[in-house]
Amino acid sequence: MFGTKIKRIVRTGFFNFWRDSTVSLASVLVMMITLLVIGLISFSGAILETSLAELRNKIDINVNFVTTAEEDDIMNIKHSLETLPEVLLVTYVSREEALEAFKTRHANDQSILAALDELGENPLGAVLNVKARDPSQYASVADFLESDSALSSDGITIVDNVNYFQNKAAIDKLTTIITSAEQLGFALTVFLAIISVLIAFNTIRLTIYIARDEISVMRLVGASTTYIQGPFVVVGIIYGVTAGILTLLFLLPITYWLADTTQSFFVGFNIFSYYLRHFLEIAAIIMFSGILIGALSSVLAIRKYLKI
Amino acid sequence: MPMIVFDRVSKIYPDSSVALEGVTLSIEPSEFISIVGPSGAGKTTLLKLFLAEEEPTEGAVYYGSTNIHALGKGEINDFRRKVGMVFQDFRLLPNKTVYENIAFTMEAAGRSDDEIEADVPHVLELVDLSPKIWNFPKELSGGEKQRVAIARALVNEPDIIIADEPTGNLDPSNTYDVVQILKKINDLGTTVILTTHNKGIIDSLNRRVVALDRGKVVRDDKAGKYDK
Numbered sequence A: 001m002f003g004t005k006i007k008r009i010v011r012t013g014f015f016n017f018w019r020d021s022t023v024s025l026a027s028v029l030v031m032m033i034t035l036l037v038i039g040l041i042s043f044s045g046a047i048l049e050t051s052l053a054e055l056r057n058k059i060d061i062n063v064n065f066v067t068t069a070e071e072d073d074i075m076n077i078k079h080s081l082e083t084l085p086e087v088l089l090v091t092y093v094s095r096e097e098a099l100e101a102f103k104t105r106h107a108n109d110q111s112i113l114a115a116l117d118e119l120g121e122n123p124l125g126a127v128l129n130v131k132a133r134d135p136s137q138y139a140s141v142a143d144f145l146e147s148d149s150a151l152s153s154d155g156i157t158i159v160d161n162v163n164y165f166q167n168k169a170a171i172d173k174l175t176t177i178i179t180s181a182e183q184l185g186f187a188l189t190v191f192l193a194i195i196s197v198l199i200a201f202n203t204i205r206l207t208i209y210i211a212r213d214e215i216s217v218m219r220l221v222g223a224s225t226t227y228i229q230g231p232f233v234v235v236g237i238i239y240g241v242t243a244g245i246l247t248l249l250f251l252l253p254i255t256y257w258l259a260d261t262t263q264s265f266f267v268g269f270n271i272f273s274y275y276l277r278h279f280l281e282i283a284a285i286i287m288f289s290g291i292l293i294g295a296l297s298s299v300l301a302i303r304k305y306l307k308i
Numbered sequence B: 001m002p003m004i005v006f007d008r009v010s011k012i013y014p015d016s017s018v019a020l021e022g023v024t025l026s027i028e029p030s031e032f033i034s035i036v037g038p039s040g041a042g043k044t045t046l047l048k049l050f051l052a053e054e055e056p057t058e059g060a061v062y063y064g065s066t067n068i069h070a071l072g073k074g075e076i077n078d079f080r081r082k083v084g085m086v087f088q089d090f091r092l093l094p095n096k097t098v099y100e101n102i103a104f105t106m107e108a109a110g111r112s113d114d115e116i117e118a119d120v121p122h123v124l125e126l127v128d129l130s131p132k133i134w135n136f137p138k139e140l141s142g143g144e145k146q147r148v149a150i151a152r153a154l155v156n157e158p159d160i161i162i163a164d165e166p167t168g169n170l171d172p173s174n175t176y177d178v179v180q181i182l183k184k185i186n187d188l189g190t191t192v193i194l195t196t197h198n199k200g201i202i203d204s205l206n207r208r209v210v211a212l213d214r215g216k217v218v219r220d221d222k223a224g225k226y227d228k
Helices: A002-019 A021-058 A071-082 A095-105 A110-119 A135-146 A164-210 A212-220 A225-265 A271-277 A279-306 B043-050 B073-080 B098-108 B113-126 B142-154 B172-187 B199-205
Strands: A061-065 A087-093 A127-132 A159-162 B004-012 B018-027 B032-036 B058-063 B083-087 B160-164 B191-195 B208-213 B216-221
Touching (some): A212 A225, A271 A279, B004 B043, B018 B043, B018 B058, B032 B043, B098 B113
Antiparallel strands (some): B208 B216
């Protein structure tokens, strides 16, 4: 008996979906917009994530050493820096490499190169380039360098300067921007998701409103709640599944078309290849949202008309 | 023992309009009873109370010895399956064929697919509508729609048929057909409750007539006419 009931409910659902084709088409299209928004939210999350990672990557601090610093002393500092939990990477740039880099950078500036030649010796000290795991951790790294450990064995400091203190304002600002971008992104996501879910919910509510007289007739011939509600829930699920599949297909040309733009605008982020790489994940999110919105909206919307 | 009893039933709607006032009425099994009265007399409210669509403000409605308004949700569904309803505006399900409209009631009553396949054509034959079995309601005339509605009301072999102004939207010839079908149903032993404005029907039936006016029973004749 239970099997027969399920079979009848599913069959009626499919019939209703098919016979009310205009209403179904409209509902599927509206649902598609909702699911597209949900899909784009997952993309924008990824875009924000890569851009912020890129930005974080650009922040670092340089420890400039005096020209007389011994390489062994510098290496000691490098090792102790590497033991800090906040530190991701320390790169050593020797005096010679620093000079080379300087010359390459000013290859077009003859006066500077001439001045260098005039000096006769290498005026640049060695450099340690430090990257922290998180931008907010540069302060503690800088503090560490300020402390005694930055002194050489004979008690004279070999650190000329740490550019964190010159760049502090900029680093702090970037840290704030990154944090608020993340918060704003989250708030916007929640806002868009709520609005689009409400639109889909309202559409399904309208389709059930159209059928309110039928529902009362079903009630009066003695149909049980499950038997009346069932087909509407099935139709809601069909809306969700159809809209989900259409959305996933629709995203293919859209992301393909946007691929070049995103690649150049957000460094290294190709939206099309991201979509293909994360297809299963995105498909699961979209299909699950579609089915959930469809079924839940039907259940909620029909309750009002079942009171007879 | 009467089949249906309205025991001092009053219904006052939230806007404090009085639809029924102290109505006492009992209906015997296999009776054919017509309820007449002007619009707003309380005919529809009486039927709604019987189907548990509305709660009485005072009094009680009994089916046999059961107080209808003391039933739970599931029991109300079971009870409604014992009552066949026919409405003035037919109330067929527009997205279902004639066959499916009737099958739906049987499905709701938990009947098997075999029973449905056997009974639906049979009941359509009874109302003389077999050729339209696969049509949708919008492809039928008013009289045909009402005959589908009667077939739907009949198919679960109810104890009672309630016909609320069933001829209100029909021409005289279809009206005559519908009344003949209702009489036939009653002859087979089913209780029929009919509300109508149609003087001709009542006068030709020569059955019990209950007249309502402003929520009160003003006349109850065993073999009555529309007017006194």
